[in-house]
Amino acid sequence: MSIDIISAPFENPIHDAQQTFRALLSATSRPGTVVQLPLPRATPSPFTSALCSIALTLFDDTTTVWLDDALATKDVLRYLRFHTGATIVAEQSDAAFGVMADTRDLSDFGAFSVGDATYPDRSATLIVQLPSLTGGAEVTLAGPGIEHTTTVSPTGLPEGFWHWWNRNASRYPCGIDMIFTDGTAVMGLPRTTKASF
Template sequence: MNDSIIASQFREPVHDSQATFRALLSATSRPGTIIDIPSPTTSPAPLGSALTAIALSLLDDTTPLWLDAALNTDSVTNYLRFHSGVRTVSDPREAMFGFFSCADTLIDFDRFNRGDSFYPDRSATLVVQLPSLTGGRPVSLSGPGIETETSVAPAGLPEGFWTHWNENAASYPVGIDLVLADQRSVLGLPRTTKASIS
């Protein structure tokens, strides 16, 4: 077996996986808050450190995963399959999670399962790799988990992203949830969060 598949994981697998999971819960319950997560020892390129940590914490053989074209490589799929047992799917609507190497192809949320009025919890969560969670165009977020408003400025989002995001939020209780990640931190955007462009 290829050593690159089995060698790289968390330094303390149980502790770091649990810490990452708690960080994701915190980021989701406090939208717009940037939270650092543990880094695995290495990551299979082009899957960044934070996306690798999220995968190691969330994925298993019951969580079908869709990967964008850049991530859908033998090195990434073999690594994820070895460490989590996850099954990858080619149809986005079959995925519980969708992983993106960048946000360029993110806008069409309707490609993914948005849940329905009976089972809104069956919608997909999309995890998107960005160059940075700061330094982009500022927007104000509001909604559950935010006392009044909070400002965020993730870099690397495509033009029109926030308009499409608000359309997603307006369809609540159905809709997708989003996790944005750079190399070391995460920012949660549940479907209940609305954005106002500054």
């Protein structure tokens, strides 16, 4: 890994992290809305700029993170440890955040913590790299943060994903939350959102 990547997170770390947090808050409070992120100057392959922005904003030394095999490279691990101090875990059930680029792992997102009736906030958030947030089969979303309904069309999700998602939503107040990214922007999918297709 280039020393430039290690030493170059955000151009303006405090401002850009604040802007990224606001963008993530906007995306998760308005499910299905595509929101652009501030992007760092350099990234460790195969982590995209958006994944780095999210990590630099949400991860710290109290955070447990699971990476799929496609992302768990030496360069990515070094970057995350250097810039965030996050603990990388081997088991999905131990992770506060799961980060994945191989969407086949989404067939088993029930392996992540969904919280419990007493502590539903102890569930995981999955951050998923997709080819695009538009251009796929249309799906209608409804739930809090959506006035009536909204239509989304992310590409790269495995067959059956939306069925699995609705089962997750039916567990509310337990369940996982998701953030989709195409490398530069994000789309939030909180557990309160239901899909029809």
